[in-house]
Amino acid sequence: MNSVRAADPIPAATCDTNPQLEGRYRGLLEAAPDAMVVADQGGEIVLLNLQAERQFGYRRDELLGQPVTNIIPEGFAERLIADDLRSTEDALAQQIGTGIELIGLRKDGSRFPIELMLSPLETAEGTLVTAAIRNISLRKAAEKHLDEMEGKYCGLLEAAPDAMVVVNQDGDIVLLNLQAEKRFGYRRDELLGQKVTNIIPQGFAERLVADELRSAKDAEEQQIGTGIELIALRKDGTEFPIEIMLSPLESAEGILVTAAIRDICVRKKAEAHLLRKVEELNRSNEELAQFAYIASHDLQEPLRMVASYTQLLSKRYKGKLDADADEFIAFAVDGASRMQRLIQGLLAYSRVGTKGEQPRCISSDKALQQALVNLGGAVRDSGAVVTHDPLPNVMADEMQLVQLFQNLVGNAIKFQTSGAPKVHVSATNNGTNWTISVTDNGIGIDPQYFERIFGVFQRLHKRDEFAGTGIGLAICKKIVERHGGTIWVESEPGCGSTFRFALASIENSECMILE
Amino acid sequence: MPLRVLLVEDSAGDARLTQEAFCDANPTIRWHVATDGVEAMAFLNRTGDHSSAPRPDFILLDLNLPKMDGREVLARIKDNENLKSIPIVILTTSDAEADIVSSYRLHANCFMSKPVQLEDFETLVNSINDFWLTRVKLPQQVQ
Numbered sequence: 058m059n060s061v062r063a064a065d066p067i068p069a070a071t072c073d074t075n076p077q078l079e080g081r082y083r084g085l086l087e088a089a090p091d092a093m094v095v096a097d098q099g100g101e102i103v104l105l106n107l108q109a110e111r112q113f114g115y116r117r118d119e120l121l122g123q124p125v126t127n128i129i130p131e132g133f134a135e136r137l138i139a140d141d142l143r144s145t146e147d148a149l150a151q152q153i154g155t156g157i158e159l160i161g162l163r164k165d166g167s168r169f170p171i172e173l174m175l176s177p178l179e180t181a182e183g184t185l186v187t188a189a190i191r192n193i194s195l196r197k198a199a200e201k202h203l204d205e206m207e208g209k210y211c212g213l214l215e216a217a218p219d220a221m222v223v224v225n226q227d228g229d230i231v232l233l234n235l236q237a238e239k240r241f242g243y244r245r246d247e248l249l250g251q252k253v254t255n256i257i258p259q260g261f262a263e264r265l266v267a268d269e270l271r272s273a274k275d276a277e278e279q280q281i282g283t284g285i286e287l288i289a290l291r292k293d294g295t296e297f298p299i300e301i302m303l304s305p306l307e308s309a310e311g312i313l314v315t316a317a318i319r320d321i322c323v324r325k326k327a328e329a330h331l332l333r334k335v336e337e338l339n340r341s342n343e344e345l346a347q348f349a350y351i352a353s354h355d356l357q358e359p360l361r362m363v364a365s366y367t368q369l370l371s372k373r374y375k376g377k378l379d380a381d382a383d384e385f386i387a388f389a390v391d392g393a394s395r396m397q398r399l400i401q402g403l404l405a406y407s408r409v410g411t412k413g414e415q416p417r418c419i420s421s422d423k424a425l426q427q428a429l430v431n432l433g434g435a436v437r438d439s440g441a442v443v444t445h446d447p448l449p450n451v452m453a454d455e456m457q458l459v460q461l462f463q464n465l466v467g468n469a470i471k472f473q474t475s476g477a478p479k480v481h482v483s484a485t486n487n488g489t490n491w492t493i494s495v496t497d498n499g500i501g502i503d504p505q506y507f508e509r510i511f512g513v514f515q516r517l518h519k520r521d522e523f524a525g526t527g528i529g530l531a532i533c534k535k536i537v538e539r540h541g542g543t544i545w546v547e548s549e550p551g552c553g554s555t556f557r558f559a560l561a562s563i564e565n566s567e568c569m570i571l572e
Numbered sequence: 573m574p575l576r577v578l579l580v581e582d583s584a585g586d587a588r589l590t591q592e593a594f595c596d597a598n599p600t601i602r603w604h605v606a607t608d609g610v611e612a613m614a615f616l617n618r619t620g621d622h623s624s625a626p627r628p629d630f631i632l633l634d635l636n637l638p639k640m641d642g643r644e645v646l647a648r649i650k651d652n653e654n655l656k657s658i659p660i661v662i663l664t665t666s667d668a669e670a671d672i673v674s675s676y677r678l679h680a681n682c683f684m685s686k687p688v689q690l691e692d693f694e695t696l697v698n699s700i701n702d703f704w705l706t707r708v709k710l711p712q713q714v715q
Binding site (some may be wrong): 358372 | 583585586589592667686688689690691693
């Protein structure tokens with residue numbers, strides 16, 4: 058501009074051409090990247106460059122001497138003119154250098170957004186105004202798009218049920234929603250531009266940053282979508298547990314990370330509560346199991362004394378006292394030995410839970426054979442015929458499966474009033490379960506007792522009809538349930554019974570019995 | 573010469589029951605009863621009130637005893653050059669595998685679980701008598 062000022066005064070411009078001005082400034086004007094239009098205080102175009110011709114679609118001669126309002130209908134000419142409130146200098150001074158956004162009008166009538174940069178040009182004819190005119194269509198479109206996007210995104214952000222914080226790769230907060238303000242107790246302006254470590258001291262910012270082991274992209278990818286549990290810090294210094302879900306957000310500023318932050322205080326409390334309850338329940342279950350075991354175990358000792366000495370009394374003094382004494386002693390002996398059987402049953406029942414082994418792959422065929430060996434005397438004495446189909450390999454505690462068969466086959470032999478017991482053991486598979494059935498030709502069971510018979514110490518018969526404590530099927534049920542299975546009975550009085558239990562079947566490949 | 577048996581048993585009822593059961597099988601046994609481990613060791617070492625105690629030919633030892641339990645009594649006897657030749661039968665209500673293993677590790681001569689039924693107990697006592705106190709040759713007493 059100095060060179061311009063230093064120049065000689067320029068003669069008054071003619072109405073259509075301005076050769077002096079042209080000559081002087083053409084080079085300068087044409088070199089400018091923007092469309093350049095020089096107007097006088099009257100708002101007439103006195104000079105323009107090729108870019109201006111192109112931008113507005115006019116030939117030079119069509120514009121020179123014409124009102125600048127032809128190409129910039131509003132907002133430019135007005136600024137050139139002093140009004141009652143300001144002098145020409147003031148008017149100009151106020152405009153200089155500022156980027157004014159206006160609308161340009163092409164010869165073909167189309168309009169486009171422009172940005173004007175004005176600078177004064179002192180000449181002999183007075184102060185002219187040079188306008189650098191930039192077509193900002195692209196920028197406007199981009200801005201509009203961005204506004205729309207931001208509008209939409211902000212809407213989404215505010216609508217989110219979680220606190221949302223958008224953070225850049227440096228760990229600065231660039232956006233947040235109302236929920237975030239509420240959760241952390243800050244006003245929006247107190248957080249924008251601040252480090253995210255102010256509200257999430259540990260575990261978040263670190264994840265945004267690449268280290269020697271991973272690129273920024275990898276760092277970020279590793280975090281996306283995972284629920285990370287961290288501790289958040291409120292403005293008042295209090296902490297609360299949060300879960301954050303991260304997702305990447307491509308933006309003009311690079312990749313941002315959106316963090317959805319959920320206050321999991323309630324969930325954490327609920328979890329802790331649940332855990333405590335589960336622990337309590339486990340403990341009380343364990344205590345109960347221990348109690349049952351210890352009680353029955355410790356009761357056995359004094360009971361052994363009672364039973365042994367009443368038996369000794371009976372043995373040594375039977376027939377030596379009177380008939381009443383014999384009867385009394387007999388009742389005492391019977392009561393004591395019955396109680397012993399009950400306690401042994403209870404012990405066996407509690408051992409199912411406390412002394413069980415980890416299930417492993419075993420042959421149920423072998424387990425049945427072992428049960429039959431254990432039952433030996435009962436099978437022989439009753440003349441029972443026990444048959445079985447091929448039986449599968451199952452995942453089970455072998456001892457317990459033996460006991461299960463022993464109790465079921467034992468019952469099948471015991472509850473029999475006519476002739477030799479016939480017992481058949483079979484197995485079927487429905488794809489997911491093996492159902493093993495023990496069928497007898499015994500006395501059968503009234504359906505109303507189907508549930509009750511599996512209870513502890515439940516008996517359907519008088520002791521002098523069928524011996525037993527009523528613990529056997531309860532033990533069976535406990536064993537089957539410990540293996541995740543179910544047990545049930547199908548029967549009709551007088552037509553025999555079928556006890557079935559289902560155990561999850563296993564793939565052959567999973568079950569290799571080591572011999 | 574009647575056999576001397578040291579019975580280490582804290583329960584008077586059990587001690588009597590054992591003696592009663594043996595009584596039918598072998599009435600000549602001379603019984604000595606210690607009711608805890610400390611007393612058993614005093615008897616064997618002839619200390620305190622037991623300075624004139626005889627050396628037993630055979631020991632029936634319970635595992636769960638007050639003051640000094642049967643495992644320690646067993647360990648001390650088998651660690652004692654003078655006493656270790658006396659056969660010891662563990663007779664206890666326990667049938668825990670751990671007790672069985674540890675008893676044999678400590679050189680118990682055999683381990684027996686006390687049956688709950690009197691009849692079974694009598695059978696067991698008979699077999700102890702028949703084997704340990706009848707058929708087995710015990711070492712001659714060494715002073």
